[in-house]
Amino acid sequence: MPRTPGSARLSRNEQLPRSVWALLGAGAGLAAASAVAASSSALAAHFARKIVTPERVKAEDQEILAVQGSGTERRVILKSSPDTIVDGEYSLFFAGGTGHVRLGPLEDYTPGDGTVTRRVLAEYSGDLSQAVRGKWSGVVFSSPADLGCAYEEIEFPTELGPAPAWFVPGDAGEHPSTWAIMVHGRGATRSETLRSLIPARRLGLTSLIISYRNDGDAPATADGRYGLGMTEWQDVEDAIAYALAHGAQDVVLFGWSMGGAISLAAADRSSLRQYIRALVLDAPVVDWVDVLAHQAQVNRIPKGIGRFGQFLLAHRWGRRITGLAAPLDFRAMDWVTRAVELRTPTLILHSADDDFVPFGPSALLAGRNPEMVTLETFRKARHTKEWNVDPERWEVAIASWLAQTLAPRPGPGGPMPSSVGTSAGAQGRD
Template sequence: MAKGSGGSRRGLRWALAGIGIGAGLGALVSAASSGLAVYFARRIVIPGNAQDDVEILHVDGFDEDLRIHLAATPDTLVNGTYGLYFAGGTGHATIGDIIEYDPASNTVSREVLAVNAGDLRAARRGRWTGTAYPHPDATGLPHREIELTSDAGRLPAWVLPTTSATPRSTWAILIHGRGGSRAEGLRSAPVLDALEMPALAISYRNDAEVRAAKGARYGLGDTEWLDVDAAIDYALAHGARDVVVFGWSMGGAIAFQAASRGRNRAAISALVLDGPVVDWYDVLDHQAKQNFLPTPIARLTLDMITRPWARPVTGLETPLDLDRMDWVQRAAELDKPVLLIHSEDDEFVPTRAAHALAKVRSDLVRMPAYRKARHTKEWNVDRRQWNDDVAQFLDANVPDRRADVFRTAGLD
């Protein structure tokens, strides 16, 4: 179906007759299936609380040579450097490579590189994450806690000035993904410091640090980009001439919107996107299949987050415009260089849309090959490649201008 038909490119692809449930579909959808559609629609837009879902069997060794024994999962069986939150998120450890895997007991032993907070030996469950550095302190780099202000209120952020005496006048804005925190972007801090590029790791409306009410709803990028404008305001007021916007997962969708709709879009020189949502239709279609949703329920779920009639059910102030966040169809409008870092083994966001965008806009988009890494964990699996790809892209696409007057990156 052509773009614009029925109010969207695919008529929401699963479009229903009118704004309600068509007679044919109504005959198929029972009260129970309608309830299931409501459940999934609300899961998409309502911020949730992360669960400690990895079993910690025990920890042994001494402080300099700790190892952790975990239940084997698709995540814990991939080599690399990761984070492990425990004790309801108050504890954090940096976990290294696999030492031993026992398929008989379905357990895995891994190095413990650092215990950043909490008593790991007492932990019995944890949450596996790509966030290897829970706080800038863990990077060993200078930082300062600040608050940005937008129409959503106060937004906690970290300023990460470089250790260079002559920093670039280009800053990096780091946008985390859905359900994440500003710590997610800290993986980029070492390479940005090596490139002498100051950075700002931000929170945004409806994430865990900003959430003020039970009525909080994600806009999937359709609203959060407003907070990126506030971050760019801060950077420009503190010595930046332009910015590069980094986005992980939904942070990629936010970055695209900031670069196309933001009042500071002219200040954005390039985008660096990791496991990004390039097209929400594709992601939601993939998730529907992963959750074995029957087509009628999947249709109704998608309709609920994009149509005015479902606002009382979803709690969204305004329906989401998924067409506006489809960058395969909007590829001709792209006017910034983009680095797409996206593993073929991403279990949450498929790579189809990223490949399609890279193909149709090969003049602006670079997409190096990544495998093995699960969602947004490319750095964790191969930080050398990640750092090299980012450095080469920025050196090629962002002028190496130096700040005339560097206001200590917000440390004044």
């Protein structure tokens, strides 16, 4: 029976050597593997860029169901979430961040309906009655005036240009020559640190609440990227220089989240580090590798891809992908490994359930260097909301620890050097 053209081709194909079929199969496998590799590399690149790229537009993912009443009786009904069901005072930002209201403690929570009711304590800006979505925040004050503080809008010089700051004079207390310098975290602004004013004023400290490069207020760098503390500490050094030029003899750095990493870097690398008497750190990043691994897990990014994202941030050839002007030195920012090198008295306030910057490294740092590090553990505060959950305990813990730390020392005067010497990351500013 004659063969059709099609059956002839099939017959010839059936007669192809097995080695050819193996090569064809390998080629298909390689193509699939290449596609997977390209996809993984793209995800790692996206993860790396997201870590160091400032977010100018904040997601408003909190649903506002209703606004009732007016004046002191005004209340807002919100869709319940892991954040809104935690008691304490918080803020709601809306209308692209132009609206800001302060909300009181939890008044009603109905799990069945999935709703939360809170009193409106203050309306700083915007029209809440027109808002349908907002951003939940632990930032409860919009300026020092909300705390009854007299203050000035000033600028301090940096290598990139003048950076805005709030200057809040202290009173004639026991520490008239000690200034508090407040350093906010990643994606935040100066207002995040205003809660620190309460214990600082209790001790009579003059406060400088600063901005720093790429935060949207201070001048930006050419690359426009966060250095995760590796570059921002230089602006803290400039703030210290400003304080010293205006009457300070020493300073206390208050660092929040990434501001903790920045403060630690300043105490490590600054040529003025001998003037840093103490660090007060709220939910600080003390090991970026741990934080990035945690964020990869939270965002369901495979471990290998997360590690490759870290690799891109830490190596020179990754700069074209991340946009960084220089690679990041994660070893220098690993204060768990470098625990014994920290020689600045440090108070850490951190919630055990922090869902953004894990608590574990803070506990390890305190355990490995109990001489210098004191840890105050909070619960249910999530990230940087320790004050919101228990303001009295938070304020007393800081004020009492600082009072003891700043107490006059016996012997010759002058600030005690607090640098970490010639450690892995210690070096002066270029």
